[in-house]
Amino acid sequence: MKKLLLLGDEAIGQGALDAGLSGAYGYPGTPSTEIVEYIQRNPEAIERNVHRTWSANEKTAMEEALGMSYAGKRAIVTMKHVGLNVAADAYMNSALTGANGGIIVAVADDPSMHSSQNEQDSRFYAKFALMPVLEPGDQQEAYDMPKLAYEISEKYHLPVLMRITTRLAHSRAGVERNDVLKENENHMPENKDQFMLLPAFARKKYKHLLLIQNDLEQESEKSPYNKYFDGKDRSRGIIACGLAYNYLMENFLDENCPHPILKIGQYPLPRSKVQRIMDECEEVFIFEEGMPIVEESLNGFLGNTKIHGRLDGTMDRDGELNPKRVREALGLPELPSRNIPKVVAGRPPALCVGCPHIDTYKALNDALKEYGKGHVFSDIGCYTLGYLPPYQAIDTCVDMGASISMAVGAADAGFFPSIAAIGDSTFGHSGMTPLLDAVISQSNIVVVIMDNDITAMTGMQDSQANGRIEEICIGVGVEKEHIRVINPLSKQHEENVKVFKEEIAYNGVSVVIPRRPCIHVYAKKKKK
Ligand code: SF4
Numbered sequence: 001m002k003k004l005l006l007l008g009d010e011a012i013g014q015g016a017l018d019a020g021l022s023g024a025y026g027y028p029g030t031p032s033t034e035i036v037e038y039i040q041r042n043p044e045a046i047e048r049n050v051h052r053t054w055s056a057n058e059k060t061a062m063e064e065a066l067g068m069s070y071a072g073k074r075a076i077v078t079m080k081h082v083g084l085n086v087a088a089d090a091y092m093n094s095a096l097t098g099a100n101g102g103i104i105v106a107v108a109d110d111p112s113m114h115s116s117q118n119e120q121d122s123r124f125y126a127k128f129a130l131m132p133v134l135e136p137g138d139q140q141e142a143y144d145m146p147k148l149a150y151e152i153s154e155k156y157h158l159p160v161l162m163r164i165t166t167r168l169a170h171s172r173a174g175v176e177r178n179d180v181l182k183e184n185e186n187h188m189p190e191n192k193d194q195f196m197l198l199p200a201f202a203r204k205k206y207k208h209l210l211l212i213q214n215d216l217e218q219e220s221e222k223s224p225y226n227k228y229f230d231g232k233d234r235s236r237g238i239i240a241c242g243l244a245y246n247y248l249m250e251n252f253l254d255e256n257c258p259h260p261i262l263k264i265g266q267y268p269l270p271r272s273k274v275q276r277i278m279d280e281c282e283e284v285f286i287f288e289e290g291m292p293i294v295e296e297s298l299n300g301f302l303g304n305t306k307i308h309g310r311l312d313g314t315m316d317r318d319g320e321l322n323p324k325r326v327r328e329a330l331g332l333p334e335l336p337s338r339n340i341p342k343v344v345a346g347r348p349p350a351l352c353v354g355c356p357h358i359d360t361y362k363a364l365n366d367a368l369k370e371y372g373k374g375h376v377f378s379d380i381g382c383y384t385l386g387y388l389p390p391y392q393a394i395d396t397c398v399d400m401g402a403s404i405s406m407a408v409g410a411a412d413a414g415f416f417p418s419i420a421a422i423g424d425s426t427f428g429h430s431g432m433t434p435l436l437d438a439v440i441s442q443s444n445i446v447v448v449i450m451d452n453d454i455t456a457m458t459g460m461q462d463s464q465a466n467g468r469i470e471e472i473c474i475g476v477g478v479e480k481e482h483i484r485v486i487n488p489l490s491k492q493h494e495e496n497v498k499v500f501k502e503e504i505a506y507n508g509v510s511v512v513i514p515r516r517p518c519i520h521v522y523a524k525k526k527k528k
Pocket of ligand 1: 350351382383452456519520
């Protein structure tokens with residue numbers, strides 16, 4: 001089999017395809033986006049007709065994957081860590097319905113918040129849901145793990161979470177391919193009530209889920225991804241989870257770490273291996289990307305002075321790990337480092353020159369001049385960059401869809417004017433339901449849906465609401481005459497200011513749609 005040079009994300013996509021994948025579902029979100037993108041353009045996936053379109057949001061993606069699993073085939077659902085919050089209802093319940101055809105829930109976490117609103121660690125969700133986790137330490141494991149994930153998923157009728165973090169998701173390495181497995185045939189679940197969560201069934205299923213935890217732990221004990229490497233110097237032992245193992249070993253390029261190491265790539269934690277390192281070593285250092293979930297569980301409520309990590313201050317509590325931070329925590333002498341060349345200049349984020357949002361914001365700012373600052377509730381996307389000078393056009397950013405809901409709440413408080421700024425794809429993701437709320441409660445708000453024809457920020461994916469925005473707004477009950485489409489161009493500035501002013505003056509729900517494609521849209525669409 002030929003060797004491929006793959007990003008961690010791409011390795012998951014290829015691994016799932018080679019393990020008999022029939023359907024990939026997801027919503028784009030950095031750093032997870034490339035998993036579905038890879039499957040979308042993969043010639044073998046195209047030839048096999050593997051399902052591979054984006055979903056409206058993470059929750060619908062999770063449910064669609066469950067549907068494919070119900071029908072007996074293998075599915076993958078992908079999202080970034082904050083997307084798992086959106087999918088959480090379906091995700092938590094999927095631990096009770098379980099799987100028929102195997103399901104991988106591939107979640108990419110973003111410690112250090114390179115392009116995210118928080119640092120949450122998806123392993124907490126898996127613990128919450130009592131679901132097994134596979135956490136690759138390199139691209140080869142990211143490729144190999146889907147096969148095991150599907151085996152576990154189908155053996156225990158349970159989805160498996162695959163957790164990856166930014167650095168691995170977005171770095172490349174050579175990957176050795178395995179044989180390609182055949183896709184499952186359609187088949188119904190043996191137990192026809194498996195996917196029926198009536199309380200009487202759910203209670204039984206929850207007991208069953210608790211019962212199999214011990215079996216899942218036994219799977220971890222024998223897992224090839226949980227390895228114990230002995231070392232001569234037992235004054236210290238090291239538990240390294242996922243990518244942290246790579247960071248650790250970059251400090252021992254001769255592979256000659258003198259201390260015992262327990263490398264963790266599968267959860268629940270393998271108790272006897274953990275017990276061994278705790279018994280054999282005087283002190284135990286724990287390195288894990290994200291939150292100190294392993295450290296906390298081994299520490300216990302009253303603490304354990306033998307354990308070192310993020311909780312006792314050996315390392316900072318927040319932020320991404322790297323080889324240097326691991327080195328410092330172990331007290332190893334500093335390595336000589338290269339200076340960053342001058343050509344590598346800092347690039348603060350900014351709207352692209354010629355971005356359509358610029359003219360929208362200029363018009364909106366002028367329309368709002370008489371009301372002062374603080375009136376625009378924003379959503380998540382390129383337009384969030386409108387917070388920065390020189391535009392300073394938006395005032396909030398919380399989560400997907402929050403612009404409209406927050407504007408509704410502020411209007412309920414008597415705040416005027418109350419403006420929501422949202423993009424076309426974000427509107428399709430989670431803006432439609434709060435717009436329905438606004439219509440039902442006759443909120444006095446203006447919703448600005450900035451239609452740039454694409455999901456720009458995550459890399460130009462198709463947008464579900466694209467071409468349907470007016471119909472959706474009419475469908476949820478916005479009056480036709482208060483759905484105004486404008487062209488965000490400087491030559492239209494006066495006209496656009498006038499439209500914004502008119503809709504602010506209207507006492508009810510208005511929608512203004514500034515419509516002009518992102519300047520990168522044609523180049524990207526041409527490539528497809
Ligand atoms: S990518 Fe497109 S939408 Fe985003 S800032 Fe640039 S031009 Fe604007």
